[in-house]
Amino acid sequence: TLLGTVTLTDKTRRKGGRHTLASMALAVLPALPEACYGVFPLPNEQYWFVAVSDGMLSPFGDIVGDEAAIRIAVSNFLQITADPAAGWTVYAPSGFFPDKDTEDKALSILFDSKVGLRRARLSKTHNPQVLWLWGVAVVALGVGYASYSVWQTQQENARIAAAQAALMARQQLEQQAPADNLKPWAMQPRFPSMLSACSSVWKEAQISIAGWVFNTATCDDHGKITLHYTLPNGGTVGDFASRLPVLYGSDIQPVFNIPGSADDASFALAVSLSPPEHPEALLPGSQQIQHLTSYAQRINARLRLSEMDASTQLTQGDVKNLPWRTYNFTFITDIPPDRLFAPTRFNSSGIRASSITTTLKNNRLEYTIE
Structure with a gap:
């Protein structure tokens, strides 16, 4: 079942029925x-x-x-x-x-x-009559709730007025823009730069090492990519351990899930990342969130968003609401992200990735950006 919207620009009266x-x-x-x-x-x-x-x-x-x-x-x-x-x-x-x-x-x-x-x-799903009835019910409930709350509001007006006066006096002293070190996107590498750096490493990764098959690669914002390989039938940890230094040098050592089933081998490689010299300006309002959501919908990617607390502790006992909103997100797609989020296609101002995971599923690669 597909659900969408249709805008009718002509004024031609249409015949009744569900399927016009x-x-x-x-x-x-x-x-x-x-x-x-x-x-x-x-x-x-x-x-x-x-x-x-x-x-x-x-x-x-x-x-x-x-x-x-x-x-x-x-x-x-x-x-x-x-x-x-x-x-x-x-x-x-x-x-x-x-x-x-x-x-x-x-x-x-x-x-x-x-x-x-x-x-x-x-099939038409919009029913103005039902919406009108719901609207009347909501208005009635709102009027009743407002009437009930009036007397409570009057009792607190004096206390709120005093608190607001004190708050306004303090805010007048804090009108300066927050320092760059308070901006969370100032401390992490830019989104396209991290995608490009991580992609250049995992594209060179071996699909198989001594028969062990590539499983996942996770690149984090600390400049490290960890690659995991799965044990094949007849394979051994010794085969993997002896083959890995030949491909990546003697300073790269594998880690196996021992004690355990010993069916997973992993090793870490360095990725060259650095934070920006100056944090870029954010897009106004909710424009970036809408932009990212629309992009995910257009390419049929999976996107999960959750908002974080935008306040921070500046001094002991002093909490300030910062002039931006911060979100955690998970973006899952089968399109290579370094191409999908290239600067020529997507304005990534204010977006940062803490990790990018590449997973081999059914002989296809899936990319998870968090």
Whole structure:
């Protein structure tokens, strides 16, 4: 089940019924090859871009815009998506991609499948009448609660006024901007720099050492990456211990889970990281959180966020609320993060990573950024 929103810009009165609209991307999917992308002309010099990878709609497709916007969308899709073995099937108006072998197919031909149209129907979930009833109930509860609270508020007004006067006097003495050493993002390496440094190490890591198979690699903000390998059938810790110095030098020593099942081998490598000379300015308001969340939604990544306390102890008995909000986050994706968060694609102001973990799952790499 897919849940989304649709903005209707025309004022045409629509007939009653549950299924009056459909997703154009889902409707044409059954008629498209497993690896293709296409640009189809629309009225008013607009175009529609749709892309299919491994038989599934790409999150970088289903975009409507003018020619410039569509060309940017196609470029982003091709940069991030791996080329299929048999190459892409490309649909476009004649001359739109002069350097590619394209097929000029009418969009109406792709809607012949009744199965595709039924699958693409949209069901309305917004009910203004129910929302209006809920609104009336909420207003009634709010009025009752406000009336009950008035007398309590009046009793505390005098005490609050005195406390506010004292607080305002103290704040007038503390209007200076907080020092850089109070900014948590000033003490850690910049996000793109850490991604690039960690990526350069784990991309050179061996997929197998003496038969032991790569499992995970965790790169932290202290400049260390720890790689783990899993014991194969017939393998021994001695095989791994003797092979590792040949690959990485005699100063790199393995660590095994002994005592225990002795089926995990790990070793640590240095990663060159350094904090920025000066912390960058933050994006205004909640813009960065919205930007990161939207990015995760666009590429179908998993994102978890939790807010931390923004106050800090400046002196004994003196706690100050700092002019920023701090969040912990976990971002999980199968797209290499050094490409995903390259400075040309994503403004990472104020974002820092404490660790980046690469895990081999079902012969594919998964990246977890925290």
